[in-house]
Amino acid sequence: MNHPTEHPAQLTESAGLDTEAMPVSLYTDPAQYEIERERIFRRAWLMAGRVERIPNRGDFFVKDIAMLKTSVIVTHSEDGEIRAFHNVCAHRANIVEHRSSGNTKRFVCRYHSWSYNNSGDLSHVPDEPGFFHLNKKKCGLTPVTVALWEGWVFINMAPTPEVSLKEFLGPMADALAGIEYPNPDHALVLRGEFRANWKAVAENFSEAYHISSIHPKTLGPIYAGPLNPFSRPISANVYGAHRSMSTWLNPAAAPFANAKVAQWLFTADHSVTGTRKDGQTNPLVEHKGINPTKSDRWASDVNWFFPNWHLQISANQFWTHEFWPTSATSTIWEARFYFRKAQTVRERLQHEHFTSHITDTMLEDLGNIESMQRGMESGAKPFIHFNESEILCRHGLEQVIKWSAATTARDALT
Numbered sequence: 001m002n003h004p005t006e007h008p009a010q011l012t013e014s015a016g017l018d019t020e021a022m023p024v025s026l027y028t029d030p031a032q033y034e035i036e037r038e039r040i041f042r043r044a045w046l047m048a049g050r051v052e053r054i055p056n057r058g059d060f061f062v063k064d065i066a067m068l069k070t071s072v073i074v075t076h077s078e079d080g081e082i083r084a085f086h087n088v089c090a091h092r093a094n095i096v097e098h099r100s101s102g103n104t105k106r107f108v109c110r111y112h113s114w115s116y117n118n119s120g121d122l123s124h125v126p127d128e129p130g131f132f133h134l135n136k137k138k139c140g141l142t143p144v145t146v147a148l149w150e151g152w153v154f155i156n157m158a159p160t161p162e163v164s165l166k167e168f169l170g171p172m173a174d175a176l177a178g179i180e181y182p183n184p185d186h187a188l189v190l191r192g193e194f195r196a197n198w199k200a201v202a203e204n205f206s207e208a209y210h211i212s213s214i215h216p217k218t219l220g221p222i223y224a225g226p227l228n229p230f231s232r233p234i235s236a237n238v239y240g241a242h243r244s245m246s247t248w249l250n251p252a253a254a255p256f257a258n259a260k261v262a263q264w265l266f267t268a269d270h271s272v273t274g275t276r277k278d279g280q281t282n283p284l285v286e287h288k289g290i291n292p293t294k295s296d297r298w299a300s301d302v303n304w305f306f307p308n309w310h311l312q313i314s315a316n317q318f319w320t321h322e323f324w325p326t327s328a329t330s331t332i333w334e335a336r337f338y339f340r341k342a343q344t345v346r347e348r349l350q351h352e353h354f355t356s357h358i359t360d361t362m363l364e365d366l367g368n369i370e371s372m373q374r375g376m377e378s379g380a381k382p383f384i385h386f387n388e389s390e391i392l393c394r395h396g397l398e399q400v401i402k403w404s405a406a407t408t409a410r411d412a413l414t
């Protein structure tokens, strides 16, 4: 078994990527943001949430997409279909649903009480005879194209998507097909707005190079050690527009001193040999697309789906990061850590303790992401440099450049 410090892999070049410095203007130029709005976010398939968020008929959640100046209602309709709609009334275009989630048979616009069923049809208009030439059949909520992959709900904001979800996901979907996600119905959610470009925020969660520098006490002992002081990745793969990386686990990593309370992501039941403490096999560590080199020093995988979604997986659990631009220089970050619901007071406390730990690390990230953005905006540095450990950042930026230049999604994918 080759380990990173013994035999540093040529990840970037073997993935066919450039090794040049990259332009800062991609993070700061308002014109670039406009291009990304039209050519990336209005064209790519965007992951909106898991189906377990809407298990019953009538369940819905609302996804704000500030960059496209809209919000989308994702519903589990009365007929069992998952549908998505622009959250805009046909009467005078007010916002219809102001809750972020719930269960309802009717979406009622509060301005004049036009109401829609959860399949999006206009069902009631107060004082209907007072209107002129109103065709109720044409006044439903405007549909947004929705498609499912492995329990993940994707939406596409183009009036007609240029490529199917399957074409868009391409080899990434093949690599990660058939994962049995543990506890997909219960997530701890962290959310905040960062004063930084969405790519800068996403990049932070896709490289481990910064860990020993800014998280020496929280994540450092897990991801770095004498054998791999700079947390070089074990492996990386590019899959069309998407990308994956396996991060290294310090074999000397001990649970935190107070781990009797907090079981950390990678230490509870951790074994990369495929068996858990209870002797059961672990379908996550056996999956061919997870820790694909089957390294015995594996911590977790980052799977970065273009453009703005990370699916991260360790031997014990999975968690996601979403990055939703609100302007060229601000981003809503939403992380979901999937746990089983606490069954005991002890587990409840473990979750709270985990939340405190993860919040500490996020604050360490937050300060650096925002100060990096300020530095970029100073104009002092026209270029930035990515190393081997930052291969996902580089591939992400290369894809942004490619999609920004391509006149069709199909061109961008080839």
Ligand code: FES
Residues within 6 Å of the ligand: 089, 090, 091, 092, 093, 094, 109, 110, 111, 112, 113, 114
């Ligand atoms: S704008 Fe929705 S009912 Fe009038």
Ligand SMILES: [Fe+2]
Residues within 6 Å of the ligand: 204, 210, 211, 215, 361, 364, 365
């Ligand atoms: Fe970090």
